Every structure is written in C-alpha cells, then in structure tokens.
Amino acid sequence: KKCVRQHSTYLISKGPALLHAILVAAPTDLSVWLIASRMNNLQSSPTNKKYENESCYWTSWPFWALLCSITSWFHGYALVRTYANSVETMCLLVGIALLGPELFGQSHSELGSNPQRCHRPQAKLAFVLGGLSVCMRFTSIAAWVPVGLIIAFRRGKGTSRDSTKLYNWRNTLHTLIGLCATYGFIGVILGCFIDRWFYGFWAIPSLGNIHFNVLLGHGSLYGTHPFLWYVYAGIPAICGIMLPFFLWDLAIIKEVASNGVRKPSTNITSPSVSKQDNQEESEYNNPRVALLGIVAPYIVLHSFSEHKEFRFLLPILPIICILAGHAMARLALIIGEANRGSVDSSDGRNYKSPLNSMIGDNTSPKLLLAVLILLNYPHLFYLGIIHQRGPIAVNQFLASTIDKKAREVSQSKKVENPQEYSIHFLMGCHSAPLYSHLHTPSAQVNAWYLDCSPNCRSNPEIVCESDSFSSDPLGFALSVYGSSGDDDCSKEDTKEPPSFLVVMQDDAVVIGNVLMDNLKMSRVASIRHTVKFLSWHRHNHDDIASYDQCISHERCHDVVTLFSLIDIHFDHMEVFYKSHPSL
Numbered sequence: 364k365k366c367v368r369q370h371s372t373y374l375i376s377k378g379p380a381l382l383h384a385i386l387v388a389a390p391t392d393l394s395v396w397l398i399a400s401r402m403n404n405l406q407s408s409p410t411n412k413k414y415e416n417e418s419c420y421w422t423s424w425p426f427w428a429l430l431c432s433i434t435s436w437f438h439g440y441a442l443v444r445t446y447a448n449s450v451e452t453m454c455l456l457v458g459i460a461l462l463g464p465e466l467f468g469q470s471h472s473e474l475g476s477n478p479q480r481c482h483r484p485q486a487k488l489a490f491v492l493g494g495l496s497v498c499m500r501f502t503s504i505a506a507w508v509p510v511g512l513i514i515a516f517r518r519g520k521g522t523s524r525d526s527t528k529l530y531n532w533r534n535t536l537h538t539l540i541g542l543c544a545t546y547g548f549i550g551v552i553l554g555c556f557i558d559r560w561f562y563g564f565w566a567i568p569s570l571g572n573i574h575f576n577v578l579l580g581h582g583s584l585y586g587t588h589p590f591l592w593y594v595y596a597g598i599p600a601i602c603g604i605m606l607p608f609f610l611w612d613l614a615i616i617k618e619v620a621s622n623g624v625r626k627p628s629t630n631i632t633s634p635s636v637s638k639q640d641n642q643e644e645s646e647y648n649n650p651r652v653a654l655l656g657i658v659a660p661y662i663v664l665h666s667f668s669e670h671k672e673f674r675f676l677l678p679i680l681p682i683i684c685i686l687a688g689h690a691m692a693r694l695a696l697i698i699g700e701a702n703r704g705s706v707d708s709s710d711g712r713n714y715k716s717p718l719n720s721m722i723g724d725n726t727s728p729k730l731l732l733a734v735l736i737l738l739n740y741p742h743l744f745y746l747g748i749i750h751q752r753g754p755i756a757v758n759q760f761l762a763s764t765i766d767k768k769a770r771e772v773s774q775s776k777k778v779e780n781p782q783e784y785s786i787h788f789l790m791g792c793h794s795a796p797l798y799s800h801l802h803t804p805s806a807q808v809n810a811w812y813l814d815c816s817p818n819c820r821s822n823p824e825i826v827c828e829s830d831s832f833s834s835d836p837l838g839f840a841l842s843v844y845g846s847s848g849d850d851d852c853s854k855e856d857t858k859e860p861p862s863f864l865v866v867m868q869d870d871a872v873v874i875g876n877v878l879m880d881n882l883k884m885s886r887v888a889s890i891r892h893t894v895k896f897l898s899w900h901r902h903n904h905d906d907i908a909s910y911d912q913c914i915s916h917e918r919c920h921d922v923v924t925l926f927s928l929i930d931i932h933f934d935h936m937e938v939f940y941k942s943h944p945s946l
Contacts, residue, residue, distance in 0.1 A: 441673075581821060
C-alpha cells in the first residue's frame with residue numbers, strides 16, 4: 364500500500380504472494396537451470412555429446428533439474444508463500460549461480476587475470492545476498508559458511524591439478540576475509556537499512572531470532588522432534604518422488620569419491636562410460652560434491668534445534684532438485700540407448716530392437732515426466748485447495764460482507780468516517796490470517812484472537828486462552844461474554860459482543876446456545892474447512908433436519924461420497940453475526 368498507493372482488499376491479501384512468485388520463485392527456478400547448465404558443461408563427456416545433435420533435451424541435465432523444481436509439490440506449496448525461508452532459498456540459489464566459477468572450479472579467464480586475489484563482481488554480489496539472508500534468518504549461516512569454506516579451499520588449492528603444489532593459506536584467508544566476510548557484512552548492513560525503511564525503526568531480526576530460539580529456547584514451545592527427524596522424515600517428505608533419484612546420485616558421487624574414477628558398467632543403474640568419461644568425473648572436477656558440501660552441513664546444523672519444520676529445509680530443496688535431475692538425465696539416457704539399441708545378430712549385422720519398433724525414442728522419458736506430475740500435483744492440489752482452506756475462505760467472506768454492510772450504512776446515513784466492525788476468532792493458535800486478508804477500504808476492522816503467545820506458554824503458572832478454550836469452550840465463553848443473568852458489576856470484566864464471531868464446528872455445537880441466546884447472534888455462514896475423517900459409505904444415515912439438532916453426531920459434518928465406497932467427512936468453520944443498533 365505504501366509503495367504502490369493502492370487500497371484494495373485483493374492487492375493487500377494476494378499482492379505479497381504474487382510478488383513472491385515473481386521475485387522469489389521464478390529466480391529460484393531460473394537459478395536451478397543455470398547451475399545445472401554450468402555443471403553439465405563442466406562434466407560434458409563424449410557420452411553426453413553423443414546425442415547433442417538430436418532431440419537431446421530429454422537427456423539434458425538442466426531440463427530434468429528444472430522439471431524437478433517446477434513439479435516439486437513442496438516448491439509449489441511453500442516457495443510462493445511469504446516465508447522468510449522462501450527469500451532465504453532465492454538468495455542461496457541465486458548466490459550459487461553467481462558463484463559458479465568459484466564453487467565448481469573454472470579457468471583463469473573466468474576468474475580474472477589474477478585468480479588467486481581478484482574477486483569477480485558476481486561473487487561479491489552473491490555474498491551481499493548471503494548477508495541479506497543472514498540478516499533475515501541467522502540459520503542461513505548454515506548454508507553460507509560451507510559455501511565460503513569451499514571457495515576459500517579452492518582458492519588456496521589453486522586452479523592447477525598438480526598435487527605437488529603447496530597449499531596457499533594466504534589466498535584462503537584473503538578469500539574468507541576479503542570476499543566472504545566483507546561483502547557478507549555489507550549485506551547485513553544493507554538488510555538493516557531495508558528494515559529501518561519498512562519498520563520505521565532500527566531492527567536486526569537475526570538478533571531477535573537468536574535471542575528467542577537459542578538463548579531463551581522458546582522454539583521448543585511450538586513442538587519438538589528427535590535429532591534425526593530431518594533424515595528419516597523431513598527429507599523424504601519434501602523430496603517425494605525425487606528421493607530415489609537423489610539417493611542414486613549420492614551413490615554415484617560416493618563411488619567417484621571412493622574409487623577416484625567410475626568403473627565402466629552395463630548395468631541399468633549405471634550407464635556405461637568410457638575411460639575418458641571416468642577422468643571427466645574425477646573427484647577434483649565433480650561439482651556435485653560441492654553441492655553436497657552445502658546440503659549435508661545444513662541438515663546437520665538444523666538437526667540440533669529441537670523445533671523442526673519442513674519449511675526449514677526449503678533452501679536446500681532446489682539443490683536436491685539439481686542432483687535428482689542429474690540422475691533422471693542418466694536414466695533417460697539409458698532408456699534412450701535401449702530404445703535405439705542395435706542388437707548384434709549372429710551374422711554380424713545390426714537390427715533395431717522390438718522395443719524401439721513398438722514405442723518412440725522419447726516415449727519412456729515422457730512417461731518419467733508423467734510420473735513426476737502425477738506423484739506431485741495431486742497432493743499439491745489437495746494441500747492448496749482442500750486442506751485447511753477455511754481460514755482464507757472465512758476471511759474472504761468476512762471482508763466482502765463487511766465491505767457490503769459498510770457501504771450500505773455509509774449510503775443510508777451519509778457517514779464519512781469508516782464504520783468499525785469487530786471480529787472474534789475463538790480458535791486455536793495461528794488458525795487464521797488477520798488484517799492482511801481482512802483489509803477493507805470502506806470499514807475499520809478490529810480483530811481479537813485467543814492468546815497463545817510465548818509469554819503464557821513459557822510460564823507454567825499461566826494458562827493460555829487457547830488452552831482454556833479448548834479444554835472448556837462453554838465455560839470460557841461464559842467467562843468472556845458473561846451470561847444473561849449477570850448484573851452490571853459482573854459484566855465489567857467481560858467483552859462486548861463482537862460484530863462477527865468465528866468458531867470451529869464442533870465448538871459451535873457446544874457454545875451455540877450462548878452465542879444465539881445470550882449474545883443475540885445469528886449463524887450466517889458455515890464454510891468448509893478441511894477433511895475431518897474418512898469412513899466406509901453407509902446407505903442408511905440418520906438425516907439431520909436442522910443445525911439445532913446437530914449435537915455430537917457424525918452427520919453434523921459435511922459428507923462427500925467417493926465412488927459409493929468411502930465417505931469423506933469435512934469439518935466446517937461457523938460464522939456468527941450480531942447486528943449493532945449503531946450500524
């Protein structure tokens with residue numbers, strides 16, 4: 364609003380997501396393509412060049428890396444959301460793309476006339492982005508410290524492959540201080556100025572993050588997981604179908620690191636390569652090792668935090684897409700060779716295999732693409748459209764209803780000042796977005812929600828309002844809003860009935876009489892929220908004639924029958940309204 368001078372509900376609620384799609388998600392996908400392209404050029408071999416004049420995009424590493432990124436269910440779910448982790452992901456991937464020559468090893472011409480001392484402008488910009496990322500979330504340092512150490516090690520080792528050359532510690536220190544620390548600090552300072560401009564006061568979010576999560580240890584108040592949770596749950600969940608390909612590429616990298624060269628093989632899981640190909644994939648010139656040097660420390664360092672979430676792994680998911688894309692490109696190449704495959708006959712002549720006669724050369728890679736889509740988009744659709752859709756739908760209903768009522772009042776009474784409306788959310792912690800989705804130009808909205816702040820969570824002597832309501836909804840409602848028989852003195856500590864009140868369906872069954880009888884509110888909407896449970900379809904259900912008869916009955920929930928076999932029971936969010944005489 365401050366920048367574009369616009370004042371619409373849609374722009375305030377959806378604008379940040381659209382901005383993230385353009386400035387965060389798109390650069391991340393582009394960086395995945397650029398990084399994979401550079402690494403593919405570094406590891407180009409006769410095997411890869413064999414089909415370069417044909418329709419080789421089906422066997423192209425950048426092609427499959429980009430497909431992994433744009434078909435990833437977790438990218439679609441989290442990358443466009445206004446998480447600090449999303450911006451952290453973009454900064455890391457753009458930084459790696461800018462640091463290609465330094466991270467993966469390049470020629471003297473790319474590094475400058477004096478590669479041991481000169482730093483390219485792109486490398487400086489990359490660490491400025493790293494400083495911005497650390498300024499937002501101090502945990503970004505788990506990715507940027509390994510990046511700096513890898514570059515410093517390569518600078519100290521030099522571009523020569525001569526093993527007898529002494530390691531240059533001066534170049535290492537010069538890189539760590541002159542490039543990584545200096546320009547990273549500039550990025551932190553730049554982040555502080557940006558926060559000063561937006562907040563209106565000086566702030567360093569990383570310090571608050573460290574104080575809250577590390578010094579006070581309040582991160583554990585929001586849930587804890589075991590040390591290895593990221594390994595056996597986090598990585599498999601966010602990877603999905605990419606996991607086996609990621610593990611396959613790890614096995615290839617391990618083989619290269621342990622043997623120095625890959626042994627030629629005709630196995631389906633290891634395409635045959637020539638001796639020259641093996642030399643191209645030497646441990647020194649394998650850029651995928653550098654990516655693993657970023658992923659592994661990031662996972663280990665984040666595992667020390669008791670509070671773990673899937674979104675904390677978002678910055679390394681594009682890197683996993685690059686590695687999985689490399690394995691998919693290998694598989695596509697194997698399948699392509701099998702489809703083209705010339706089989707030697709007894710008379711020495713070659714003939715096409717029956718497989719190639721039945722299907723085209725690119726059919727099997729297309730099937731792999733179809734698998735990527737079918738195993739990612741259905742649950743992305745479920746999470747984005749069906750699962751817990753209630754809060755957004757409720758706020759859209761409230762915003763449109765308030766805007767309509769405010770316009771009617773202003774036209775009938777010719778009131779210039781915006782009308783005030785109050786909304787109470789009697790739900791659990793962080794159940795619904797607030798003012799960003801309730802912004803209405805024609806009215807002023809005041810929202811109140813149940814307290815579940817760290818102040819009450821960390822104090823065992825205080826019971827959070829959210830916990831009090833969940834344990835006794837009726838008692839909490841009576842204590843907050845009072846009963847019809849209370850005198851004026853006892854009502855001093857109670858709240859005025861709001862214009863709108865939002866509550867979950869099961870709780871509405873319990874406190875519905877209090878809201879309608881005592882507060883004189885009426886139920887105006889019932890909005891589908893999420894899947895409550897599944898059950899086998901039963902043909903003889905007891906019909907519930909009205910909402911008033913719906914008391915602790917499973918048919919209270921909206922039911923959708925799937926294939927006449929399974930009943931999907933949906934939970935709802937109930938909206939109550941009280942008409943104020945002043946309005």
